[in-house]
Amino acid sequence: MVSSSVAPGGFIQQQNLVEQVADYLTQAIIQQHFLPGERLSEVQLSRDLGVSRAPVREAARLLESRGLLVSKPRRGFFVRALNAVELEDVFDLRLCLERHAIQRLSERYSSEAERALKQQVDTLCEAAASNDGTRRIEEDLQFHRLMLHHAGNERLLRAFDGLTHELRLCITLITKTHEAPDTIATSHFQLLDALGSGSAEACREAIDYHIGVARDFVVRSVGD
DSSP states (O other), X not given: OOOOOBOTTSOBOHHHHHHHHHHHHHHHHHTTSSOTTOEEOHHHHHHHHTSOHHHHHHHHHHHHHTTSEEEETTTEEEEOOOXXXXXXXXXXXXXXXXXXXXXXXXXXXXXHHHHHHHHHHHHHHHHHTSSOHHHHHHHHHHHHHHHHHHHTOHHHHHHHHHHHHHHHXXXXXXXXXXXXXXXXXXXXXXXXXXXXXXXXXXXXHHHHHHHHHHHHHHHHHHHO
C-alpha cells in the first residue's frame, strides 16, 4: 500500500502521493510486471495501492510525459513499446549529450572526478553480480550521470536527466538480451581508461563504442 504524507495542519500532500504512485509504476514497468503494450487498469491499481483513482490517473499522466506510457482516447493508458526507430532516436540523443560531456570532462579531469567514477564502477560491478536488475540499471545510469556532473554543465545534466526515463526502458532491454550482464558493468572501465589517457579522441572513441554496443543490442532485440 502506498502511504501518503501529511503536511502540518493535517492536509494530505497530494503531489507527494502522485510521485509515490509514479515511482511504483516506474519500477513495475522496468521489472516488466507490466509488459510493453499492456493496458493499465486505474481501478485495479487504485485497489492494489489503497488510493483513489485520481492520484493513479495523475501518475499515469506524469509517466506519459516521461515517455513510459502512452494514452489512447477512451481506452486509457498503455505501457509504451519502443520501436527500432524510437530506440535509435533515444540513443542518438544520448550519444550527442555524452560525447560533449566526456570531451568537457577530459579537459578538466580531476582526482575527485576519477575517484568518484572508479567508486561508482565498483558499485556497478557489485550490482551486476546481484539478482537485482533494477539496481543494476540505476547504478549504470548513476555512472553516466556522474560523468555529466563532473563535466561541469548543469544544463547538459538536466537534459540527460530528462532522457533517463526512456533510457531505463532501453537498459532493461540490454540486460535481458546481453549474454553476460556483468560485462555491461566492466565495460565502464574502458571509459575510465580513456579519461585517464587525457586524449579527447580516445574519449570520443570510447563513448561511441560504449553506447554503440548498447544501441546495437537493443535494436537487435526489437528486430528479433
